[in-house]
Amino acid sequence: MTTPAPVRPPGRVQRLLRRPVAVAEAVIAQRTVHLAPEPPGARSGVITPDGCTLPSPGTEGALRLEAVGDSLVAGSGVDSQGQALTPRIARLLAAGTGEDVAWSTHARLGSTMRRVRYRFLPEVDQADVLLVCAGSNDLLARRSLAEWEEDLEAVLDDAAGRARHVVVCSAGQLYRSPVLMRTLRRVLREWTDAQTEASAAICARRRVPYVDVAHCDLAEGFWAQDGFHPSAAGYEMAASMVTEPMLSALGATRTGSPLRQDH
Template sequence: MNPIKKTILLTQALWAKHTVRLAPEPPGRRSGVVLPSSPIAEAAVEPLRLVAVGDSLVAGSGVDNQSDALTPRIAQKIAEKTGRSVCWETYSKLGSTMRRIRYRFLPEVDGHVDILFVCAGTNDIMARRTRSEWIEEFTAVMTQAQALADHVIVCSAGQPHHSSKLPRMLRAELGKRVDAQTLDSQKICRELGIDYADVAHAELVPDFWASDGFHPGAPGYEQASGLVVNAMSFLPSLTATIH
């Protein structure tokens, strides 16, 4: 990279770090149960267990309560598509990287997991992790995830490259890094047979952003939850049937 451009980008990144005020993690329960509205819910089947691990998108930054965050929205959509109740829980923290998921969150998950949702990447990009570092961490997390759960669904990084709170040159550089990270992640997921939801390149719905201009608001989480659930190729195998 051109030394002058690199200096400018580092300066802009430092400015953003000390200027952008990120929305905090909202209060509320980080676990719950959702029921499907379909009559098939009366079938005698076990609830599905959904565990989500990740960064601020899993932690719900951008909304006022955990009940409006990403994971319970995903759980509700799974319940509607399968006709089964879904017990959900989250392990997350603002600023988390794939390394934190690997060494902190996944070791905390025990018991049988039907669906494990992994969501991180933006903070690895902001921390300037190299592609080789990302590939190593991401592959390790995917291997751990498959050992813990029957089904794994992964979400890409968010869209920091479209945040109006960041300078234009920094956004352009972040966009390049998001593109590279997404391609690497998709390749690994294909090789391992893991479903992958590309949220980073979706056309955003109106009012997507929260007040901090960096995280999704309620409409953004609703859009993201739909993208994640639509990427779950395994859902038909989990659909309840009445015998």
């Protein structure tokens, strides 16, 4: 595992000089980087504490996990939806709570937080746990920090009425993508740092757990074949990180114990 080294903030002149180079490198990346598609498979299901999969109709009494977001939620980089982030979280939650977990994914490749706000979040209702995961495409689209903050605030306002517990996950580590060029990666690191800091502050004010996967160690074999999205190992790493605050919020441990006292 490797930890991203601290970045010394560049001066104003250096930032101005980097910008056109980064824009040019982004154009090159759009033409040369072939992104992994969203994998096929069902985007909902039920998982038992022993890891078995049940038909989706058998959801009565199950803990409800919903996830909204971008390609990290849609599972780009793996071969099937069953290997993607949401069902991996569901398996860990089922094992940790001792309950069946009914999971559902609402996401698309290329989605920004604004699309989450207006398209995917309205599809969620009465979830026990809701994962919100976006940000990378906001960075790539050069949306302003003010726009990001507005959309995240609005998403959390809406999510509070749709789920008992909400967990937010940061953008990924695009600045370490092996298929992006050097100056673009540096600029993306600066923007990622700013977005992460703003997001953490918003979530802290609302007492919403925030998982920073933008500055963590990367598991061995983290990158998928496209060099842009996580592999199966990458999604397993992220699932483990995201599940911890979910179990804490639910009042359970990984050893498993009945928990839903208010249901």
